[in-house]
Amino acid sequence: xxxxxxxxxxxxxxxxxxxxxxxxxxxxxxxxxxxxxxxxxxxxxxxxxxxxxxxxxxxxxxxxxxxxxxxxxxxxxxxxxxxxxxxxxxxxxxxxxxxxxxxxxxxxxxxxxxxxxxxxxxxxxxxxxxx
Amino acid sequence: xxxxxxxxxxxxxxxxxxxxxxxxxxxxxxxxxxxxxxxxxxxxxxxxxxxxxxxxxxxxxxxxxxxxxxxxxxxxxxxxxxxxxxxxxxxxxxxxxxxxxxxxxxxxxxxxxxxxxxxxxxxxxxxxxxxxxxxxxxxxxxxxxxxxxxxxxxxxxxx
Numbered sequence: 001x002x003x004x005x006x007x008x009x010x011x012x013x014x015x016x017x018x019x020x021x022x023x024x025x026x027x028x029x030x031x032x033x034x035x036x037x038x039x040x041x042x043x044x045x046x047x048x049x050x051x052x053x054x055x056x057x058x059x060x061x062x063x064x065x066x067x068x069x070x071x072x073x074x075x076x077x078x079x080x081x082x083x084x085x086x087x088x089x090x091x092x093x094x095x096x097x098x099x100x101x102x103x104x105x106x107x108x109x110x111x112x113x114x115x116x117x118x119x120x121x122x123x124x125x126x127x128x129x130x131x
Numbered sequence: 132x133x134x135x136x137x138x139x140x141x142x143x144x145x146x147x148x149x150x151x152x153x154x155x156x157x158x159x160x161x162x163x164x165x166x167x168x169x170x171x172x173x174x175x176x177x178x179x180x181x182x183x184x185x186x187x188x189x190x191x192x193x194x195x196x197x198x199x200x201x202x203x204x205x206x207x208x209x210x211x212x213x214x215x216x217x218x219x220x221x222x223x224x225x226x227x228x229x230x231x232x233x234x235x236x237x238x239x240x241x242x243x244x245x246x247x248x249x250x251x252x253x254x255x256x257x258x259x260x261x262x263x264x265x266x267x268x269x270x271x272x273x274x275x276x277x278x279x280x281x282x283x284x285x286x287x288x289x290x
Contacts, residue, residue, distance in 0.1 A: 008246070009224040011207050011217050018208065055227065057246060082231020087241075103228050104153035 001126055002027040004047035006037040006064065007080070008056040012103075016051060016080070019107040020114070024126035034059025038067055047075060048123070049114070051101075054081035054088070062095060069096040078117055080105070135266055135283055139237055140164065143190065143281050144268060146232035150225060151272055155205040162269030170258045171265050171280045175199065176219075176251045178226025185240035188283040190233070191257050191265075192226040198275030205274060213251070223247035229279065240287065260284065 003025050005013045013030045020028060029047065031037040033056045041047065050068070054061035065077055076098045081088075084102040092100060099117040101110060115125050148159045173193035182188045194202065196213065203211050203221050211218050226247045234242040250257075259265045259282045268279040 009220050009227075011221040012224050014207060055231075055244065055246060082228050082235075082244075084232070084235040085241075103231065104150045106153055 001025065001049065001123070002029065002045055002047045003049045003051065004029045004031060004037060004040055005051050006031045006034065006056070006061070007051075007053040008032050009053075012053070015107075016110065019110045022107065022128070023111050023114075024128035026126070026129075033057050034061065034064030034067070037064050041068060041072070041075070049076045049078065049118075051078050051080050051114075052097075054079060054083040054092075062091060065092065065095045065097055076117055076121055076123070078113065080110070135264075135281070139283060140266055140268070140281070142233040142236035143229065143279055145236060146229045147192075147268075147270060147279055149232055150228045154225070154228070155202055155272070155274065157205065157272040157274055159270050159272045162271065164269075165267045167265045167267055167280075168259065170256045171267060171278075173250075173255055173257055173280070174278065175253055176213075176222055176249065177255065177257065178222045179248045179250065179257065180226055180230040181245040182230070182234070182242055182283065183245070184243045185287050186234075186237070186242045186283055186285050188260055188263055188281065189257075190226065190230045190244075191280040192222070192229055192277065193280065194222065194277045195275060198277050201274035202277075219249040219251065223249045240285065 005016050007013050035058045052061045078099045079092050079097050080101040082103045101113050151157050151159045175196040176199045177191050177193040180190045206221050230244045263282045263284045265280045265282045270277050
């Protein structure tokens with residue numbers, strides 16, 4: 001299962017990557033803004049899950065989500081953002097987001113929200129590899 | 132002179148405490164809040180975010196270098212050279228989270244935040260927007276001292 005992390009903060013992407021690696025995700029790609037994310041959505045293999053920041057240069061998370069949903073209703077998209085006002089969440093839900101994580105978050109919150117989202121859409125979480 | 136409601140100041144204090152507790156695993160305590168009408172002399176590195184919409188102004192989160200390096204280590208899980216671009220990136224992201232959380236707590240106002248700018252340099256100054264004082268909130272945590280400066284003017288007449 002491939003995950004695409006979209007955030008203009010490289011350090012935030014590193015933190016998310018570490019949290020996801022811990023729970024067994026190994027195929028993780030990154031994008032620094034919405035334009036880069038859309039380019040990666042056209043690549044192969046296509047991401048199964050997109051974790052998407054809202055406030056980014058060039059193309060923000062909401063615009064990216066709307067672009068994705070023009071052609072793709074299957075890919076799981078989870079917003080991970082400081083934008084926590086109800087009006088923003090409603091905008092994202094209307095645009096087709098699958099779940100919503102408010103920054104700041106702990107690794108456990110990210111992991112639990114992802115597990116909850118995958119369960120909701122009938123996908124299985126990866127099994128962590130043990131050495 | 133523009134004033135600022137206590138609940139707006141509390142929104143920024145609560146946001147900083149939330150961000151530092153969740154992302155840096157440390158509790159934040161406060162010093163005495165002061166007002167500066169012209170500018171703030173910041174510490175060594177500052178994250179700055181503009182506010183627009185129903186409120187206009189900016190938020191400055193400023194760190195002495197030692198605190199900033201300790202904060203980076205707590206945030207990213209590794210040490211870093213101050214000249215590494217990831218260092219500035221992390222300070223910007225912490226500022227973004229504080230500003231974003233605070234604006235969500237300010238009821239009845241629709242506020243947008245810009246992308247963070249980070250400035251590094253000893254004793255740099257940040258000017259307040261015209262006729263908007265900086266509310267200066269000294270903070271302390273186990274990583275060291277830092278400060279939050281908020282200059283904030285309601286465009287709805289609801290200061």
